[in-house]
Amino acid sequence: MNIHKLWEYKDYVNVNGMMLTSELISVLQNSLTLLQVENHFAHVQYWGQIYAVDADYHIAVGLSKDALADRKYYYTTDFKFWGLLPKAKKKYKHLSILATYPFRGDPALKIKVLDEAVEENHPDRCSIMKEESRLAATISTICDEAEICARGQILKQPDGTVVINPNYYGLTAPEAKLLKSYLHFRIPQHRWNTNLLTRQDYNYSMDFLDSIDQDIPSGCWNLSLERNGSVAYLKSLSWPGMMYFHKVKSPEAGFLYVGNGRKNLDVPFLL
Secondary structure, X not given: OEHHHHHHHHHHHHHXXXXXXXXXXXXXXXXXXXXXXXXXXXXXXXXXXXXXXXXXXXXXXXXXXXXXXOEEEEEEOOOOOOEEXXXXXXXXHHHHHHOOOOEOOOOOOEEEEEOOOOOOOOOOOEEEEEHXXXXXHHHHHHHHHHOEEEOOOEEEOOOXXXXXXXXXXXXXXXXXXXXXXXXXXXXXXXXXXXXXXXXXXXXXXXXXXXXXXXXXXXXXXXXEEEOOOOEEEEEEOOOOOEEEEEEOOOOOEEEEEEEOOOOOOOHHHHO
């Protein structure tokens, strides 16, 4: 969520069962504005909060020229120091799903993860990673699977640069009811013509991202319209605590994750 619109978006988030307190908003705006100035970011967004035993992690995203390729993730536990998260490694993304115990709130903490799928005497059966690496891997996985935007919010320019649409006017009421109107905010993983084959109004500058209606298992997204149909809410069943809202026929929209960083692996059996 745009840090300069947290006060404006407070009510939309609270409606969905999550709370942004006035104190938290004030601290975030002061701290993240400083982070934006120091690093010369075009935009800084508040990504969310991951619960930890000793001190919760608050996550922010800095956007530079390319809103998709030039994203930098930061974390803090005290709002004074924002640490740059390392790039998530594939190995740690796998181990982060296996780690069942809660985060502690200490980035330097070394944790052991047991992979029961590996043979008993194999050296990779028990691995050690820092909590900072686990945090980076968890956030990267959530971004890949659950961070979304509405169609038209993100544009690909002729030179290939991806930008936040400054002239975004929002989804119409009929569009807001459709899962295909919402796209994954990540590097596309499907073939470039996947959306082209399912849309008559295809526009490559808007539809280059993957639509969430293709996600597996079918039904892993909960889409609801509230406030007499004026606000669309999306929740991921795979990642409890993830929410996205969009005020219909307006540019107002926001993503927020507040949770323990654990994926619900039982979703395929619950649907």
